[in-house]
Amino acid sequence: MIPVKGFSGQKVAVLGLGRSGLTTVRALRAGGAEPICWDDNPAARETAEGEGFSCVDLRSHGVFEDIAALIVSPGIPHLYPAPNPVVTAAQEAGVPVDNDIGLFFRSFAGPEWNNYDTPPRVIAVTGSNGKSTTAALIHHILTEAGRASQLAGNIGRGVLDIDPGGDGSVVVLELSSYQTELARALTPDVAVFTNLSPDHLDRHGGMGGYFAAKRRLFAEGGPDRAVIGIDEPEGAFLAGQLAEGPTDDRVIRISVARKLTGPGWQVFARKGFLSEYRKGRQAGAIDLREIKGLPGAHNHQNACSAYAACRALGLAPRVIESALHSFPGLPHRSQIIAEADGITYVNDSKATNVDSAIKALSAFGKIRWICGGLEKEGGLDALSEALDQVVRAYVIGREAAEFAMRLKADAMVCTTMAEAVKQAMADALPGETVLLAPAAASFDQYDNFEQRGDDFATEVKSRLAKG
Structure with a gap:
């Protein structure tokens, strides 16, 4: 578990007691905070109370007078299509609103990291389609390469439920727009944007709001490296905003629609072949056609994104290729x-x-x-x-x-x-x-x-x- 830092001795309200909400409550207590919980579902409240947590109806008048922060579960709207009344009450009281992703990024690092040869890294993956497969594939490649890796977020374990980072370890997070839109801290070492297509538009007030929620992963603090799918206008725009110029290899552009050229860092797939180019020269190539766990162009895009993220951590192309062949795929995804x-x-x-x-x-x-x-x-x-x-x-x-x-x-x-x-x-x-x-x-x-x-x-x- 990752104990939440910064709230020792303070009351913190948690709205929603599903998987992530209940984990958040435990992590707050582990960090010395006094969590105050609420869920409209009586069974969820009963589970929390069974673990010794206090449940208080956060809709009650004056409840936020001595609350340091409100932590909201991903499914609860804070703006569109209409803000939850509890969120409105917190904002009117001047109480900061956050989620478990924001708590994770403010709490993951520890003083023990000063003794590590290689500090832990975080790779965060977002996008409309393919983010689960991409995140799982990155985790698989790292594990096959002998790197300690944990998979969390919208897949695997809750972000605050994972183990503390060890020397040279990597945390791979899949993050939905519901998670990125509200987190007050977003500071991954490598951030991946797979693609964008219409989804959850009522929650984000339209396509612009949906893209803005995804973009926050790259704007709030900024990753050391950004892997960006540029086959849609939004991705191309995002890559252009992040790069300081054509040779800026902090941005790795991804495509399955065309060959990418130029002096920067690119990874693309055409006719079943993945190619990596850097500074105008080919640096790697993989035949994806016989990899059963990654059928079709959409999975080739996932492979390009995962390949680029792992290359950003220094893994060799042949190590990545070997791991791709043993990837079994995810349930319910091709x-x-x-x-x-x-x-x-x-x-x-x-x-x-x-x-x-x-x-x-x-x-x-x-x-x-x-x-x-x-x-x-x-x-x-x-x-x-x-x-x-x-x-x-x-x-x-x-x-x-x-x-x-x-x-x-x-x-x-x-x-x-x-x-x-x-x-x-x-x-x-x-x-x-x-x-x-x-x-x-x-x-x-x-x-x-x-x-x-x-x-x-x-x-x-x-x-x-x-x-």
């Missing part, structure tokens, strides 16, 4: 769950928006596509650019019929996962891929995308077992 009779079954339940579904569809050949669910804002029109390889769509969800009508593809309304898998498996031919890439949220039928992906995997394996 995860191959079975191969039988020449047919490949892939679970990409994490493809919860149109952009991520397009990337999944572009990674395979002839596809039997299982899609549908709770549609996000923005519609489905953009999917048309990736439907050439779709033989047929099998649509699930409560609004499956309406979803199917808007697809510019041969579509079958199945409603349930069981029916979709049954029909797709019956139709699939050797050389084809049965792909779950919903392009929608899961909450109309499932608690989360993991449950949806598990249901798909269970149905596929059950039917394969029956022959």
Whole structure:
């Protein structure tokens, strides 16, 4: 655990007692603070009280008179679409509002670091798509290279739940826009921006607010090195803002859309080959085509980002290449769950928006596509650019019929996962891929995308077992 510094002997309010909230309360107490907790869920309050923490309704009048700070869990809005009343009350009382990410960055370093040969490093990864895979891939590469590494944030453990940094160790954080938008301290050694596409727009008041939340990772303190995907205008703009000139190798530009040239530091992938150029000369190259855990251009972008981050820490290209080949991929993200009779079954339940579904569809050949669910804002029109390889769509969800009508593809309304898998498996031919890439949220039928992906995997394996 990382004890929170700076609040010893002071009361600190914590709003939200989920995984990160409860960990925050423990870390505050470990640092000598007196945490005051609240969650609208009685069961969450009961859990906190069972550990000896005080729960006080933070909506009560005058509660912030002697509070030093309010720590807010990621899912609680502080501005858009409307601020939580507790956040408003804290701001009116002049109480600083922060989150566990901000507490981590102010508390991670310790006096023992003066005795280390190599101080601990933090790599933080943000973006719209691919950040989980990129963060996990960086962690995997570091571990395979013999570097002590911990994976935390929006993946793995909560940031305050990890072990203190050791000599030469690395913490890899996946950070969502919900986490970066509010943290009062953001000082990673290496920061990664994968890409940007519309998501969570109601929470951020539009695309500009969404980009601004991501940009804070690079603006609040500033990393020593920034790895920036420049295939969207926002990424290109961010790289331009951070670099002092064409030769500034503190910025590593990433692309899977084109070859990058110039005197700076670039990593790009074309036709399945990753290339690193520095000062106009090639410094490394990797054939990504046979790496099963990283199929498709979107995963090649993840590989470029992870490669660049690890190169920024001094790892050799061949060490990184070896680790890429042993990367198993993440559950629910282009995860191959079975191969039988020449047919490949892939679970990409994490493809919860149109952009991520397009990337999944572009990674395979002839596809039997299982899609549908709770549609996000923005519609489905953009999917048309990736439907050439779709033989047929099998649509699930409560609004499956309406979803199917808007697809510019041969579509079958199945409603349930069981029916979709049954029909797709019956139709699939050797050389084809049965792909779950919903392009929608899961909450109309499932608690989360993991449950949806598990249901798909269970149905596929059950039917394969029956022959």
